[in-house]
Amino acid sequence: MKLSELYHMDIYSDAGQYLGDVQGVILDLEKSEISRLLMVPWKSMKGDPRNILRTKSVLYRNVKNVGDVVLVSTSPSQQEQASKEEINDLTR
Numbered sequence: 001m002k003l004s005e006l007y008h009m010d011i012y013s014d015a016g017q018y019l020g021d022v023q024g025v026i027l028d029l030e031k032s033e034i035s036r037l038l039m040v041p042w043k044s045m046k047g048d049p050r051n052i053l054r055t056k057s058v059l060y061r062n063v064k065n066v067g068d069v070v071l072v073s074t075s076p077s078q079q080e081q082a083s084k085e086e087i088n089d090l091t092r
Contacts, residue, residue: 001066003034011039013074014064020056022070034060037070 003025011019020039028035036057045052058072065071 006037009070011037011058011070011072013072015074019058019072036060
């Protein structure tokens with residue numbers, strides 16, 4: 001799948017909750033992988049970046065499947081631990 005095909009795909013939790021649609025992608029160029037899927041365009045992000053990344057994005061490592069929609073895991077402990085580390089790295 002091409003990276004551009006992810007844009008505007010709907011994002012659902014594994015519990016069936018609609019979370020938003022892909023508006024942007026954050027890449028980790030050192031690891032050559034996708035880091036996060038943004039549910040708001042990067043240019044329109046205003047306010048505290050940490051809060052926005054926490055509430056308006058999903059970690060790509062939590063993506064279970066990409067097909068007609070993006071399906072993500074919603075395990076709170078897994079997301080919180082990885083999220084804190086990654087958000088601190090992104091906002092330095």
